[in-house]
Structures are given as C-alpha cells and as structure tokens.
Amino acid sequence: MRLAFLGTPDFAVAALAAIVEAGHEVACVYSQPPAPRGRGHELKPSPVHAFAEARGIPVRTPASMRDPAEIAAFRALDLDCAVVVAFGQILPREVLEAPRLGSFNVHGSLLPRWRGAAPIQRAIMAGDKVTGVQVMRMTEGLDEGPVLSTATVRIDALETAGSLHDRMAAAGAALIVETLAEIEAGRAVETPQAEDGVTYAKKIRPREARIDWTKPGAEIDRKIRGLSPFPGAWFELPTDKGPVRVKALLSAFEEAEGPPGVTLDDRLLVGTGQGAVRLLKVQREGRGPQDAETFLRGTPVPAGTRLS
Structure with missing residues (x-):
C-alpha cells in the first residue's frame, strides 16, 4: 500500500x-x-x-x-x-x-x-x-x-x-x-x-523523579524501574564534599525493615515506609551507570547512611 x-x-x-x-x-x-x-x-x-x-x-x-x-x-x-x-x-x-x-x-x-x-x-x-x-x-x-x-x-x-x-x-x-x-x-x-x-498515562514530569523513602518499598521499587533509564528516579547521597545526586536505575523489593531512607547494610539495601529496596544499578551525577558492586568500590555507603 x-x-x-x-x-x-x-x-x-x-x-x-x-x-x-x-x-x-x-x-x-x-x-x-x-x-x-x-x-x-x-x-x-x-x-x-x-x-x-x-x-x-x-x-x-x-x-x-x-x-x-x-x-x-x-x-x-x-x-x-x-x-x-x-x-x-x-x-x-x-x-x-x-x-x-x-x-x-x-x-x-x-x-x-x-x-x-x-x-x-x-x-x-x-x-x-x-x-x-x-x-x-x-x-x-x-x-x-x-x-x-x-x-x-x-x-x-x-x-x-x-x-x-x-x-x-x-x-x-x-x-x-x-x-x-x-x-x-x-x-x-x-x-x-x-x-x-x-x-x-500522564506525561512523566521531572518533579516525580525524586524518591520519597517514606513511601512503601514496593511502590518505590516500581517507580525506580518505571523511570529507568529516563528521567531516572534519584536521591541525594551525603559525602565529605556535600550531598551528591544519584539516580537509581534498577532495584528489587525485599522484606526487610528499617528507618526510611537509611541503608540497612553496606550493599545499598535501603529502608522505606514498608519493607526495603535493594539498589542494583545506580548513576552518580556526572558519571555513567554502574552496577551496585562497582559503584560501592569507588563510593562506599556503610550501613546507617541516611539518603535524602
């Protein structure tokens, strides 16, 4: 035709x-x-x-x-x-x-x-x-x-x-x-x-991308995956030089409990309002995407770190 x-x-x-x-x-x-x-x-x-x-x-x-x-x-x-x-x-x-x-x-x-x-x-x-x-x-x-x-x-x-x-x-x-x-x-x-x-299905707005760790973990996990790779759900990680923005590009929900936004181990398991989210792939501002293991070799995130 x-x-x-x-x-x-x-x-x-x-x-x-x-x-x-x-x-x-x-x-x-x-x-x-x-x-x-x-x-x-x-x-x-x-x-x-x-x-x-x-x-x-x-x-x-x-x-x-x-x-x-x-x-x-x-x-x-x-x-x-x-x-x-x-x-x-x-x-x-x-x-x-x-x-x-x-x-x-x-x-x-x-x-x-x-x-x-x-x-x-x-x-x-x-x-x-x-x-x-x-x-x-x-x-x-x-x-x-x-x-x-x-x-x-x-x-x-x-x-x-x-x-x-x-x-x-x-x-x-x-x-x-x-x-x-x-x-x-x-x-x-x-x-x-x-x-x-x-x-x-409303258009994705930039203001939706910031992660609210007080939300249920299953909801946060779906948001991370639904906004990956663009625009990318993000949070702020504290560093010696001040907070840096990190995009979460892949995650999984886990049945663990802890304070919302606080890492529960040294492998990027983060507490939420209900359950926890394991970050599997992230991207620090100004750098390329990395799996969690590679990211942590250059940027350790010990248990007890509060993400915002």
Missing part, C-alpha cells in the same frame, strides 16, 4: 523499518522538528527522521499538522492509509480521514488501560503484570478508536521502562505489518474499546 508514516522517537523506528521491509510504499515520513540534543545542544533530527532520511524517504517536520497548508500537502499524497507511532501531535480529523482506508496507531498498552503519553512507564509504576501493543483506528478522541489487533507482553520482576520499551517496539513492529496485510486484504476486524477500565 501507499502510506505515510508519522512518528518521532526510537520506539517508532522499528515499526517504520518493518513497514519498509514489508514492501509498502512510504510516500512521506512526518516527524517532530529537529530539537537541541547532546552537550552542545545542537539541533538534530529525531530518530525516525534520521532513519527515513538515510533511506531516501521524503521527510516533513511541521510544527503543527493543523496548519491548512500541511493538511493540503497531506491530502495531496493520495494515500491508502497512514500509520502513526508516538508522533507527538494531536492530529485533526482532516488528516485522520484523508487516507482512503484511514489512519492507524500503534499504541503501547492494552486499551482502554493507559491511554495517553507514557503507557510503558505507568504500567510498570502501577505494578501491572501484563501489558501489550495494539493497533487501533484513529479517531479524534485520545486513544479512543476501535482496536484491530493485539500482542500481549509480560512485565518481568526486574523490568525497566527501557527493557520493556525495546520488547514492545519489536512486538509493535511485527504487529503493524501483520495488521496492514489484513487491512489491505479487507479482513481486518475492528473491536470497540470497553467503556470500563479507562486509565490515563
């Missing part, structure tokens, strides 16, 4: 690559405009933009798809369908309905649970055991369209947002190729979403 692909982050690259590999004609890729990245804050294209450009696919980076000129350009592509994966803009009805067969989204949750911006992180933080990817027909409502296909994904005990992201990106890439084949053959079945069980 002749289609447009609208996506921006790494999560969307796998789907675009699979669509190209499957032989569909990608008439144009749409992505968010280049943004400052890295230490030099140099303007760089998004991962999807860079992938498409490297393969000679035309790329457009409109500030708004509601611009009448952009809507007209999109209509002029004469598309069979459009595929949207984490594009980053709300699309108007004129864009959604322009392709002959409609517009379809690869979404990282089992709808109607976790509609919205951060479904992968919120699923881990909420303690979900299973999540998945779904392809749905796009409507004007936020992630409210009927579902065409589903792939479930287990959430493991030591799952982070980063590891789950990679597995779900691969599952979504395979699923969209299968679904496009069903759409092209006229065999796709659309199932309305349930009206019960709707939850919203």
Whole structure:
C-alpha cells in the first residue's frame, strides 16, 4: 500500500523499518522538528527522521499538522492509509480521514488501560503484570478508536521502562505489518474499546523523579524501574564534599525493615515506609551507570547512611 508514516522517537523506528521491509510504499515520513540534543545542544533530527532520511524517504517536520497548508500537502499524497507511532501531535480529523482506508496507531498498552503519553512507564509504576501493543483506528478522541489487533507482553520482576520499551517496539513492529496485510486484504476486524477500565498515562514530569523513602518499598521499587533509564528516579547521597545526586536505575523489593531512607547494610539495601529496596544499578551525577558492586568500590555507603 501507499502510506505515510508519522512518528518521532526510537520506539517508532522499528515499526517504520518493518513497514519498509514489508514492501509498502512510504510516500512521506512526518516527524517532530529537529530539537537541541547532546552537550552542545545542537539541533538534530529525531530518530525516525534520521532513519527515513538515510533511506531516501521524503521527510516533513511541521510544527503543527493543523496548519491548512500541511493538511493540503497531506491530502495531496493520495494515500491508502497512514500509520502513526508516538508522533507527538494531536492530529485533526482532516488528516485522520484523508487516507482512503484511514489512519492507524500503534499504541503501547492494552486499551482502554493507559491511554495517553507514557503507557510503558505507568504500567510498570502501577505494578501491572501484563501489558501489550495494539493497533487501533484513529479517531479524534485520545486513544479512543476501535482496536484491530493485539500482542500481549509480560512485565518481568526486574523490568525497566527501557527493557520493556525495546520488547514492545519489536512486538509493535511485527504487529503493524501483520495488521496492514489484513487491512489491505479487507479482513481486518475492528473491536470497540470497553467503556470500563479507562486509565490515563500522564506525561512523566521531572518533579516525580525524586524518591520519597517514606513511601512503601514496593511502590518505590516500581517507580525506580518505571523511570529507568529516563528521567531516572534519584536521591541525594551525603559525602565529605556535600550531598551528591544519584539516580537509581534498577532495584528489587525485599522484606526487610528499617528507618526510611537509611541503608540497612553496606550493599545499598535501603529502608522505606514498608519493607526495603535493594539498589542494583545506580548513576552518580556526572558519571555513567554502574552496577551496585562497582559503584560501592569507588563510593562506599556503610550501613546507617541516611539518603535524602
């Protein structure tokens, strides 16, 4: 089929690559405009933009798809369908309905649970055991369209947002190729979403990232893993030169008791409001990620240290 692909982050690259590999004609890729990245804050294209450009696919980076000129350009592509994966803009009805067969989204949750911006992180933080990817027909409502296909994904005990992201990106890439084949053959079945069980995955805010050790340990553990690797849940570690910020990137809950925020041994077991959290991977400010054993060789943290 002749289609447009609208996506921006790494999560969307796998789907675009699979669509190209499957032989569909990608008439144009749409992505968010280049943004400052890295230490030099140099303007760089998004991962999807860079992938498409490297393969000679035309790329457009409109500030708004509601611009009448952009809507007209999109209509002029004469598309069979459009595929949207984490594009980053709300699309108007004129864009959604322009392709002959409609517009379809690869979404990282089992709808109607976790509609919205951060479904992968919120699923881990909420303690979900299973999540998945779904392809749905796009409507004007936020992630409210009927579902065409589903792939479930287990959430493991030591799952982070980063590891789950990679597995779900691969599952979504395979699923969209299968679904496009069903759409092209006229065999796709659309199932309305349930009206019960709707939850919203709000965008992750920086203020959420600081660890409150008075919270239950299981909740802190899920938060650490749900915010890893970005933005990274963090705490302050006292040192001779003053407190330093440390990100916690991997953890596990343990049935131990002790004062909240105080280390219970010399291997980064930290007391919480209920139970304890074992820090398995951390990152001191200005340095790279390290497993706990390596970190402690350079920065000993004896039992009784109070983290804040």
